[in-house]
Amino acid sequence: MSSKIKIVTHSEKGRCILAANGIKKDEEILREKPFVATQFAWNKESKYLCCSNCMYPLETAQDNVRRLTFDNTIMLPFPECDKINLQNVVKCENCDDLYCSQSCLENEKMNNHEFYCNQLLPNGRFNEIYEVWKRCHYPPETCSILMIIKLFALIKKKPMETVEKLNEFCNRSVNEDLMLAHKMLGDSYKSQISELQETMKKAFADDTEFERYLTDDGFISLLAIIGTNSQGIGTSSFADYVKSISELQLSEEKRSEIDDFIDSIYTRLNETVGEFLNSEGSGLYSIQSKINHSCNPNSEIIFPDSNSLLQVIALRDIKQNEEITISYLDECQLSRSRHSRQKYLQENYIFECFCEKCESQVNDADLTSDEGENYDDDDDNMDTD
Numbered sequence: 001m002s003s004k005i006k007i008v009t010h011s012e013k014g015r016c017i018l019a020a021n022g023i024k025k026d027e028e029i030l031r032e033k034p035f036v037a038t039q040f041a042w043n044k045e046s047k048y049l050c051c052s053n054c055m056y057p058l059e060t061a062q063d064n065v066r067r068l069t070f071d072n073t074i075m076l077p078f079p080e081c082d083k084i085n086l087q088n089v090v091k092c093e094n095c096d097d098l099y100c101s102q103s104c105l106e107n108e109k110m111n112n113h114e115f116y117c118n119q120l121l122p123n124g125r126f127n128e129i130y131e132v133w134k135r136c137h138y139p140p141e142t143c144s145i146l147m148i149i150k151l152f153a154l155i156k157k158k159p160m161e162t163v164e165k166l167n168e169f170c171n172r173s174v175n176e177d178l179m180l181a182h183k184m185l186g187d188s189y190k191s192q193i194s195e196l197q198e199t200m201k202k203a204f205a206d207d208t209e210f211e212r213y214l215t216d217d218g219f220i221s222l223l224a225i226i227g228t229n230s231q232g233i234g235t236s237s238f239a240d241y242v243k244s245i246s247e248l249q250l251s252e253e254k255r256s257e258i259d260d261f262i263d264s265i266y267t268r269l270n271e272t273v274g275e276f277l278n279s280e281g282s283g284l285y286s287i288q289s290k291i292n293h294s295c296n297p298n299s300e301i302i303f304p305d306s307n308s309l310l311q312v313i314a315l316r317d318i319k320q321n322e323e324i325t326i327s328y329l330d331e332c333q334l335s336r337s338r339h340s341r342q343k344y345l346q347e348n349y350i351f352e353c354f355c356e357k358c359e360s361q362v363n364d365a366d367l368t369s370d371e372g373e374n375y376d377d378d379d380d381n382m383d384t385d
């Protein structure tokens, strides 16, 4: 673990990560690869191209916008800013899964890729699970059945080590687990949890090492571990291109021209794919998952290499022994009243927030922000990003 942090236990929040020494604004606090990470099932089905190991984009920004807008004539200016490296792309010789490099392919093989290689395709051992999952979990996805299958592959290969690691993630009570599992699948698909469980039992009937995860409580608890601890990951070659463009030194006139062009591309993308611009997925990170939420966080998560490698960065100077916190809510949710934030966290993450901001506003009137009410009614999904 990084020498910059230490783990302690808090009576209300469980484990907390503290700064071992003072940390400066913009300083890296933590850099971590996931224990397991996957692209979401529907995202993959919709041909969002990324490395099957690290989620690095596998198409140039130009190809990305051409595909998403259905317009093959788009030419991106400043092609030197389209930096996605496709020179080392390799594929699994059996299932055609793509990897950004030989080392990603090797890593996936080490993590027992063989276990699910070809098995999601029609006639594959896990195809039915995949189909049931897609039926009961429409986009926007917040978790993936592929994550469970990858976890099972790891358990098969390194049983003791994997189960030990999995047990270190935050666990909930049986009741909370059930609420979380319902949240993950969306309220209208509650009844399909048992269909999914039965399909998995059938597919894994001969694998005794998974029995404990396929009982009624075990299955719900597995979904809840993923729901409580997983971190959203999004990678996009066009977003990388836009970032590189923003770093160019340009005249005011050129800057305004390129900004207008990028805006026009985003407008077109909005018409075709709406918010679904990225290769979306999620990962379980052993240390990052122990960072608690705050409604006034002092840190944020970024993905500096456009892949699943995660970095936690300080948003301001952090004192020695101060808790490292991130926000599980987006900017808009964070700006709402204490009551709205608490309601959202309670309904979607099943916990009462004990952050400093909520504690300092404990005597505020129990008013729900107007915008909050609209949002609370609409939103069904959960995710810790």
Ligand SMILES: C[S@@+](CC[C@H](N)C(=O)[O-])C[C@H]1O[C@@H](n2cnc3c(N)ncnc32)[C@H](O)[C@@H]1O
Pocket (backbone or CB within 6 Å): 012, 013, 014, 015, 016, 169, 170, 228, 229, 289, 290, 291, 292, 293, 294, 349, 350, 351, 352, 353, 354, 355, 384
């Ligand atoms: C991803 S885990 C964070 C680490 C966790 N504290 C642990 O012991 O592993 C998320 C869980 O931590 C707790 N938690 C996180 N932020 C909190 C907060 N601001 N107030 C109270 N509990 C919090 C909740 O139980 C939540 O479900």
